[in-house]
Amino acid sequence: MRFFDTHAHYNDEVYDIDREEVLKKIRESGVEYIVNVGYNKVSSIDSINLSKKYDYIYSAIGVHPHDVENETAQDIYNVYNENDNKKIVAIGEIGLDYAFVKDNKLKQIALFESQIELANSLKLPILIHSRDAALDTYNVIKNKRAEYGTLFHCFQPSDDLVRLVLENGYMVAFGGNITFKRNEAFKKYIEQIPLSQIVIETDSPYLSPEPYRGKRNDSSNLDIICKKLSEYKGKDVEEVAEIVYNNAVKYFNI
Numbered sequence: 001m002r003f004f005d006t007h008a009h010y011n012d013e014v015y016d017i018d019r020e021e022v023l024k025k026i027r028e029s030g031v032e033y034i035v036n037v038g039y040n041k042v043s044s045i046d047s048i049n050l051s052k053k054y055d056y057i058y059s060a061i062g063v064h065p066h067d068v069e070n071e072t073a074q075d076i077y078n079v080y081n082e083n084d085n086k087k088i089v090a091i092g093e094i095g096l097d098y099a100f101v102k103d104n105k106l107k108q109i110a111l112f113e114s115q116i117e118l119a120n121s122l123k124l125p126i127l128i129h130s131r132d133a134a135l136d137t138y139n140v141i142k143n144k145r146a147e148y149g150t151l152f153h154c155f156q157p158s159d160d161l162v163r164l165v166l167e168n169g170y171m172v173a174f175g176g177n178i179t180f181k182r183n184e185a186f187k188k189y190i191e192q193i194p195l196s197q198i199v200i201e202t203d204s205p206y207l208s209p210e211p212y213r214g215k216r217n218d219s220s221n222l223d224i225i226c227k228k229l230s231e232y233k234g235k236d237v238e239e240v241a242e243i244v245y246n247n248a249v250k251y252f253n254i
Contacts, residue, residue, distance in 0.1 A: 003032065091124050180213070
């Protein structure tokens, strides 16, 4: 089986001691492509640099809502223009996060909308981060369409979001959290969403699947995620792996 990790952070400092060894192991496990995702200006530049070093790594650049007080869409536009942008395949991760800070919702929404506009101007798809903000995320993307593709990272389904996904043909990414026992409620949503709208991811070094939960994650665990997804869909794992791989290649135009 071959795999495409649509969301990882190999520029994270936890890989500083063994990054080369980890990436070698990943390649040997059947991972053919990785999108390394930025969440602010510095990490976006790091993602671009990783993509220049490894031919199978591509980059996404963007400002995570946690950095709403410090950075803007203009900063990401500057990153795009001032660096080698040939392997930048998306604007992300962008979106809304109300888990820890809720008094800056309007600023988060404005940053989210401005980065959607940036993605449209650069003719790139977006990667959405949404945590404890389903309704506002729903309203933003309903009113401001990303013209070149919408992908929900670490998809946290709700009735409204799933309906929006189905109505508009948006893509969703499932990761290690679908293996968690407390997330068995995902099953009903996964059954609703066609495989043609699904990709897989690890969010490495975070969100390791069972039985490695709590340990450092990496893309070699995609097979565990794919196996769980195939169980939920009631299909052969090799068939599912090939479908979600091709979905990712198409979405990122690789």
